[in-house]
Amino acid sequence: MPLSDIQVRNLKPREKPYKASDFEGLFVLVKTNGSKLWQLKYRINGKERLFSIGVYPDVSLAQARKAKEAARANLAAGIDPSEAKQEEKRLRLEAKGQTFEKIGTAFLAKQRKEGKSAATLSKTEYHLKLANRDFGIKPITEITAPMILKTLRTVEAKGNYETAHRLRARIGSIFRYAVASGIAETDPTYALRDALIRPTRVHRAAIIEPKALGRLLLEIDGFDGQAGTRIALKLLAILAQRPAKSGTPYGMNLTLKSGFGRSQRPR
Helix, strand or coil: CCCCHHHHHCCCCCCCCEEEECCCCEEEEECCCCCEEEEEEEEECCEEEEEEEEEECCCCHHHHHHHHHHHHHHHHCCCCHHHHHHHHHHHHHHHHHCEHHHHHHHHHHHHHHCCCCHHHHHHHHHHHHHHHHHHCCCEHHHCCHHHHHHHHHHHHHCCCHHHHHHHHHHHHHHHHHHHHCCCCCCCHHHHHCCCCCCCCCCCCCCCCCHHHHHHHHHHHHCCCCCHHHHHHHHHHHHHCCCHHHCCCHHHCCCCCCCCCCCCCCCC
């Protein structure tokens, strides 16, 4: 006969441990010290085994029955529920060791191997320092969008709007690296893309000095976004010009003696 919650609550210890059965192999083991442990008796590969579910009242009767159903579903699929529980525990402990700081360090090492510029590496280190201060020791799978937003708001409150946006992008890069590595499942920074104050864009004067152009190209080399964007920035720096001269690069006249660019009439 199935147990009721009142029956389980009123079970008293005896001189020796004893079992009070529910149904389908589920029972509560009452120990001599009064503790009550939910267990499931099952058979797999011809052998009888015990699956420990949890201690009453931390695990209620309803919860114990739900765990029993999950274990029976595993058995139906040929999976030993005790081994499945151990694997889940192992993965949980492994995930706790994968902190944001640890993943960030691995991401920085990846950038070094890729030959990123000193400027890019310095910026990554700076952004990691800002993020690690608040949630570096937390497992990356436990970091939420509100946690990240709190850090970004601290930077934003100082008027560093551009830094806050760049920090969000850097944290997102680390999460995407974790997703690609099979450590995390999502990038929570995606939900924050419209949460920050947008900095006012200041139009810069045209670069007309060769050395300044060289410095710009070096900065573009250090850009760690998509390769297509980096190439486009280089082309823009070399070919862009004022609207008055936008007809051809550097105002060149392409109407050549050969007749290129001149309207031709058939003879």
